[in-house]
Amino acid sequence: MTTADGGPGRGGASGGGLGRRLLVALALVLATAGVTAWLVAGAVGPAIFHEHLGVGGMRTAEDAVAHAEEAFRTASGLALGIALAVAALVALAVSVVLTRRIGASLAALTTAARQVAGGRFAARVPAPDMGREFDELVLAFNQMAARLEESENLRHRLLADVAHEVRTPVATLNAHLEGLEDGVVEAGPETFAVLRAQSARLTRLAEDLAAVTKAESGELALSPVPTDPGELVHLAHLAARERAEAAAIALTADVEPGLPPIAADPERMAQVLGNLVDNALRHTPAGGRVTIAARRDPSRTGTHVTHVTLTVADTGGGIAAEHLPHVFERFYRADTARDRASGGSGIGLAITRALVEAHGGSVGVASAGRGSGATFTVTLPVEPPRRAAR
Template identity: 35%
Template structure:
């Protein structure tokens, strides 16, 4: 069963039940209120009857003959016939007694002259000038409503039913419209998914609403953009990996074939060259594996409280010999306070080795590489700056991409795998941090890392 049908049936069932409950409730209220209305009219009639009886007694000094005054030839009967419907129908019987408890009048014409001792019902005493002159006894026989009253109630109930049906029909029509409108965005989404299954990638949803469906459409479009981007990255990765593997494999194949054919000797130099190519292949595969783990959020981290200053000093010390050999000055501007962060020191060492090594690679002789560290809003901020040639503006946003090489003219042995900054970015983000680059051609480059320090304490050392 489709969602449109489910929504329609759900709305319809709810509407019908509401109309039914409303009709039953109104019917019950009408009958109860109408019954109270009749009771009030009866009470008013009894009061009028008492006044008539008292007036009659004051004139005649007796209640004999009162029946003709109130049943049925009195002004009360003539003017208030509708108010006495209960009396006329026999649903209510009224007896009037004198002071001696003898019935002197009744609405049925029966029991006159008999004792009222055995009559049960509501009794209303009648006084004239403070003297009890008799009683009015009211008996209700629970015969239900009479025809006129039933007709009134039926008319009221019919009006309620008709209005309920009209409201239900209108509501059902509205439910059809609403259910179609609610399902329309889902149908658009299904069509979009079907197009994707068929291989289309330029699908976009345009949902004209300001509710969750609009947000769903936007999320769907963002998902498609992400999928397209990831697909392009995958294609580029395959091409880049194939390109990076092709050269060392071709070298290995060529040299091995030459050895087999006797063109070159398998001497120490040749074996070392082959070993270098195997090393490059192994390094490339290992880098790709580490990067894939980082991007998938599955990189194993062995975190512990680490002194950032000590970590940087140790790494700078390891690079000191290389820097002096190239005629480059390397300086760590150590802060006056200790900076402690909970991180994997091995992974972070690899990040900083990548950044500092990159800076030394691009900095010319007599240049300078500067490393700074500071604490900023619960984060450890580490910056690696160089005085190299800088990065072109159009290349800056791609430097963290896999296999990106700003200088295509560099030799293979100098250029590396092109994965160093990608791995650094993956490792930093695995720690919940960020890395960004700032550069200006001719003035150098600065790479800045932000790592959370919350939860770290120097007391853990």
């Protein structure tokens, strides 16, 4: 059985480990030697004994004993010699087979490693069927190559998206500056507003890139304290209320009573909810609704509350099923033209995921498809995540 990335599965019929195969090969050699000796002794021994004992001139018992001893030595030596010769041939054949198979497997792994080292991350190693150790090695290599290939593809897309994000504001700035120099554009409030907006866009992009890099690398400092989830929801609602009213969108807050405090950095969690609410407002048309809520985690039963969920639900355009697994990736856009026009940098949701995971929580998204809205759910533990002892 092989995995999706070309590696052997752990449940494949690998015939046991390499050590077991070598022991089986050694046992085969010893068994061949023993069987050969027994067959030769049974076939040749009686004839030799008969020949020696039939030799005339044995006048005394001592002569008969001497001939019997000579017959035994000859038969034993012949049987042992033939057995050793056959065992040596079998051992040589087994060694050649094992050496070629091991060598071929290592050669394939070496070739693939050189391809990966050269930047060709699509290289994969076929299943060698040389035991559990080789299968696990090949599986680990293929998984590593697949991750490197995915990272390389993401890097290419990241560079292309960053270039695209930077190109538009830079082009706008250059056009207005050239217009000012040529006297075509007046240095009025409207011009300065455009320049400030594009400059702010570049600043936001740089800050977002720095934030997501720090969060994903674990360099972002958190100061978790007991925090009321309802207070987080109300602050997020208060911060976005004016923008929602300006866009003719109904923004509501819904907090379940009696929720226990969560261990969170209030500033960073405000950033998380702010990103989710901003995303919801951008993709909800006038007349729509955005709801910020805090509840007990419905997936965990019991009297003791261990996790709390913070949700941001909208009645906007929704997300198609094929895009749901990717919405938290950097610069990923389900609708490129619409999202760029709405002013998002494409990094807000990636920052959200990194911050939530840094708190020991998880974030997910659900949508019934286009035109059905979307619901983003942040799940956070009531108790702080345990840290590994140093």
